Amino acid sequence: MGNLTDQLNKDIRFIEGLKACMNCGVCTAICPAAEFYQYDPRIICDTVQSGDDELIENLLRSETIWYCGECMSCKTRCPRGNTPGFIIMALRKLSQELGYFTDSEKGRQQFAIKRAIGNSILTTGYCVRPELVSPQHHPEQGPVWEWVYDNLPEVMEKTGANFKKSGPGALRQIEPEVLKELHQIFEITGGYSMFDIIEKHSVQKAHGMNLDPSSDGIDNQYFENTYTQNNGNHNH
Amino acid sequence: MKAEGKKKVWSDYQKNIADNHYFYVRSCIRQTFFPGSETTFLKILRNNLSKDIFEDARHTTCTGIGYHTDIVPFETLMTIIARQFALMTEAGYSHFVPSCVTSFGIYTEVLDTWKHFPETEEKTREYLWKATKREFKVPDNLAHTSDIIYKFRENISAISKYRLVNRKTGEPLNVVEHIGCHYSKMFPSSGVGGAEFPAVLTGMVESWGGNVIDYPERRHCCGFGFRQYLVKANRGYSLSNSKKKFESMQPYKPDFIVANCPGCAMFLDRWQYTIAEMEGTTYDQFGMGIPVLTYEEMAGLVLGYSPWEMGMQMHQVSVEPLLDKIGVEYQKNEKYKGLHGQDIGKPQKPQFLIV
Numbered sequence: 001m002g003n004l005t006d007q008l009n010k011d012i013r014f015i016e017g018l019k020a021c022m023n024c025g026v027c028t029a030i031c032p033a034a035e036f037y038q039y040d041p042r043i044i045c046d047t048v049q050s051g052d053d054e055l056i057e058n059l060l061r062s063e064t065i066w067y068c069g070e071c072m073s074c075k076t077r078c079p080r081g082n083t084p085g086f087i088i089m090a091l092r093k094l095s096q097e098l099g100y101f102t103d104s105e106k107g108r109q110q111f112a113i114k115r116a117i118g119n120s121i122l123t124t125g126y127c128v129r130p131e132l133v134s135p136q137h138h139p140e141q142g143p144v145w146e147w148v149y150d151n152l153p154e155v156m157e158k159t160g161a162n163f164k165k166s167g168p169g170a171l172r173q174i175e176p177e178v179l180k181e182l183h184q185i186f187e188i189t190g191g192y193s194m195f196d197i198i199e200k201h202s203v204q205k206a207h208g209m210n211l212d213p214s215s216d217g218i219d220n221q222y223f224e225n226t227y228t229q230n231n232g233n234h235n236h
Numbered sequence: 237m238k239a240e241g242k243k244k245v246w247s248d249y250q251k252n253i254a255d256n257h258y259f260y261v262r263s264c265i266r267q268t269f270f271p272g273s274e275t276t277f278l279k280i281l282r283n284n285l286s287k288d289i290f291e292d293a294r295h296t297t298c299t300g301i302g303y304h305t306d307i308v309p310f311e312t313l314m315t316i317i318a319r320q321f322a323l324m325t326e327a328g329y330s331h332f333v334p335s336c337v338t339s340f341g342i343y344t345e346v347l348d349t350w351k352h353f354p355e356t357e358e359k360t361r362e363y364l365w366k367a368t369k370r371e372f373k374v375p376d377n378l379a380h381t382s383d384i385i386y387k388f389r390e391n392i393s394a395i396s397k398y399r400l401v402n403r404k405t406g407e408p409l410n411v412v413e414h415i416g417c418h419y420s421k422m423f424p425s426s427g428v429g430g431a432e433f434p435a436v437l438t439g440m441v442e443s444w445g446g447n448v449i450d451y452p453e454r455r456h457c458c459g460f461g462f463r464q465y466l467v468k469a470n471r472g473y474s475l476s477n478s479k480k481k482f483e484s485m486q487p488y489k490p491d492f493i494v495a496n497c498p499g500c501a502m503f504l505d506r507w508q509y510t511i512a513e514m515e516g517t518t519y520d521q522f523g524m525g526i527p528v529l530t531y532e533e534m535a536g537l538v539l540g541y542s543p544w545e546m547g548m549q550m551h552q553v554s555v556e557p558l559l560d561k562i563g564v565e566y567q568k569n570e571k572y573k574g575l576h577g578q579d580i581g582k583p584q585k586p587q588f589l590i591v
Binding site for chain 1: 506
């Protein structure tokens with residue numbers, strides 16, 4: 001077994017995800033991503049099970065590992081108790097740690113996700129809040145959402161939310177001392193390290209592509225590129 | 237199989253749901269798109285069922301969306317979860333109730349991990365203490381909010397104002413129930429009915445007079461896919477999966493769709509608008525789409541709550557055709573008004589989807 005397999009074996013989700021795959025393909029049959037993308041979880045299992053470092057490195061640098069939607073339908077169906085979705089999570093983590101994720105269009109999207117969702121967690125205490133779902137970035141949300149977005153305090157008040165106020169309730173303001181606890185947890189458990197790794201490799205890549213990533217936020221060229229770019233070669 | 241045997245088999249698919257004294261945690265997605273559903277859930281528990289349910293303002297996201305978009309490490313997630321458990325422990329509760337299905341899946345995954353890898357629980361306790369000086373007990377009971385409504389479905393039925401029945405024909409309404417993947421596909425024993433026969437929504441619909449539709453893609457994912465929706469370039473994945481479901485359910489003429497996952501409810505609503513605008517296609521007979529409800533909204537309607545105080549004006553697919561079928565009394569002109577009746581404008585009309 002190679003070095004990359006050793007690294008994967010340190011991840012509990014990899015240990016839980018891969019027991020012994022017999023390549024029956026039931027996971028592929030049930031997989032929503034396999035139906036949409038050029039994606040086959042059976043082959044993912046086969047590749048990581050081979051222990052071949054070269055093949056695994058190719059996978060870590062590929063578009064392929066970013067196609068899974070983590071619905072985990074595969075976990076229910078595998079007759080051998082494997083979970084390709086967990087294997088994918090371990091592969092994505094390793095791809096980011098090694099900086100390989102910026103080699104693929106889909107992998108580079110981790111920058112956009114970190115800047116949007118990561119920032120929201122640390123500044124608001126929630127992964128998503130209504131302010132993040134701008135009609136500009138979410139035209140599919142439709143005109144009713146646009147109306148909600150333009151009238152957030154009034155609409156939210158009517159539904160009983162405690163919009164941006166202290167105390168319990170939906171969409172309340174998360175107090176600074178609570179955010180401080182979140183930050184301390186991120187510091188101690190490696191959450192910040194992961195964010196820093198995504199930033200470091202993404203900024204390098206952005207410069208290589210002559211795109212400005214700015215020091216933070218989503219109003220920059222590299223965010224726009226990673227958030228919207230689709231080369232059209234991902235589907236069947 | 238004899239009735240006794242069937243009963244024994246079905247008992248394997250049941251889960252223990254605590255009957256009172258809940259510690260409630262909110263959902264990123266539900267409070268963003270369906271804040272009125274969270275309000276309604278708490279009102280039903282407190283006012284209709286006289287249950288004790290407590291919310292600590294200091295709880296936060298579980299970071300589940302960050303975890304499933306692979307930017308938040310498992311160790312960080314487990315410690316955030318541990319902090320939520322610490323708040324529950326400090327408040328004197330032991331029955332943990334998350335509003336979100338992704339969160340529910342996260343909690344089941346973390347508890348399962350701690351069971352199989354006890355050293356990870358130990359490490360998490362160390363991390364939490366170091367970061368916050370907090371300690372926690374593992375919950376005695378973990379139930380999704382839909383489990384709670386399922387448990388008390390007959391109590392709700394007994395005090396219902398409306399039934400899921402067409403007022404004019406007297407026929408049961410045809411209902412598509414959609415269970416969020418992370419409710420029981422990952423850990424079947426954590427959901428009522430397991431992964432094969434999830435009964436959490438079916439139980440509600442049937443208790444309240446409706447008819448559940450069985451259709452080929454009933455258990456297919458709505459298509460959220462985390463990064464597949466959140467990143468604009470990937471949204472074709474999300475849309476295509478919902479489309480597959482709509483095409484599969486259309487021949488059965490559903491009166492409405494109900495979901496226990498807030499993300500699923502939002503996507504199944506919004507993608508109908510998107511498909512209508514892209515292709516001119518809707519999945520009902522009148523070009524209005526199929527109304528999509530959260531289970532709290534469904535329970536609230538049955539109990540006679542105001543659709544607009546529950547936030548049903550935030551749906552893109554209009555709910556009025558459904559309200560009229562049930563016979564719900566509502567003020568048409570109040571739909572887009574503020575809390576005190578003030579005028580805050582109205583949404584624009586879509587080009588194809590009739591509202």
